[in-house]
Amino acid sequence: MGLYKYVTVGTAKRILKGSIKFTQPGAFNDPFELLPQFFVAADTIEHTRNLSFCVLSPRRSGLDRGHIPGDEKDRSDFQARNIVSTLNQTVGILCLSRNAESLLMWAHYAGEYSGALIEFDENHEFFNGLNPVKYQKRRPVFNLSDFYDRVVPISDLCVKSNAWAYEKEVRLVRATKDLQLAGEGDGKYPVMTMGLPLECIKSVYIGERMKVEDQKDIWKLVKNTNISLSLAAVANWDYSFRYDQIKFSGSLLGSPMITPRTAHIFKDEPGEFGEVARWLIRNHEMSVFVNKTC
Template identity: 30%
Template structure:
């Protein structure tokens, strides 16, 4: 089931950090990041397997030709397949071909895909530490039921890497294994993602999708003043709150800020 709210942790350390946060709150525009910027070297960098009989490989290349060069005749397609198999740089049975396809895949990710990473939790100590400037930043609250977040999908956390087999996996399966699978170590993040197939960049959303802002436990008075000023500019009311460390246990409490 989808959570009621999804959260975006944001740092507040640099002028760029503050500007991006302001654009989210005041301009209703949010940045979809390139996968190459992620802090996990396995994230969106899938592993491949190329195991398949030759007739299955040829069927894959025929489908590829039909999509990319539909004007070719059947004879021309077969000739193109033979050329692919004869060249180690394109033959996926050869190490050179396998390495090349993985490099092309990685480069395409940086140019063709942007990702918005969100969390289903707003009070996780490590999330504040890693993504919100060591508890000095903010956490933005979004209504998960709005149209803007209708495309959000949960991350699957796995003990072993999911292998992509280009000869057998459908496009949807390859996309899921690439963008929606992470190591089990990251399960605490409770991550959900929106994928933008147009490259990294900003995307507009309905102002009502943003419903609140939580200040970190170590957020400064200046940060609070900025956030309050932004909230007054927002088209719809925003719930403002602050995280507080528990006095006896390793946990955070989120309490509403007084006007």
């Protein structure tokens, strides 16, 4: 399975310039993020203990007690809210996906199809510590004592409702001390980033609705790399996209793939590339049809 991220065009350009954002848990769009319930001991002194977390370790198994009958008054998310508050100051999370064909994620995270889908090489050392999100029907319930006196994997808390299962999300967590402050953000959380080696990126898929000028910018960022590049178009036969290849992975040994769909990216280029692109735009019988906006 591949490793992907749906992004706006601005984010795509920043990633292709070698920088990627890590987000604080409190800035996510799901208010239940990292927010399980806990069975808590009657002794309130226990609740004052400090908890330690690891950003790399995989999820521990067998912790969820949500299926065990118990009195609701013994369950609380008070400690979970304190944990999230702490993690907002100490970690950033990079959210990725195993799903390369999600129309919903194209709409929600990629600027309503005007952004891009980026494929990464998960075997690169940059992605050490990658962990999948767990999806389930019931909100998890943990014993708080299972989090005392040990270093707890943050992945233990990465459990979401089945409503989000289509995202097939995987996460990379990093300590803020290993990130760079890139701006003030919205005032609530600063923008934290990490340098991204371009060899981490395998492919870029340009969205159906990306503006031509932005497509040209993406091409310029990709053409001298080993990254492959394709342009999406609404398929004629299903709720899906077809992709016109512009550049294959590896060095660009010849010309890019110029088709009626991709010609407008190259029509202002000098020399043979531009001549071929302009001829296709003027003369190919499918040129107008395949570039109609959807």
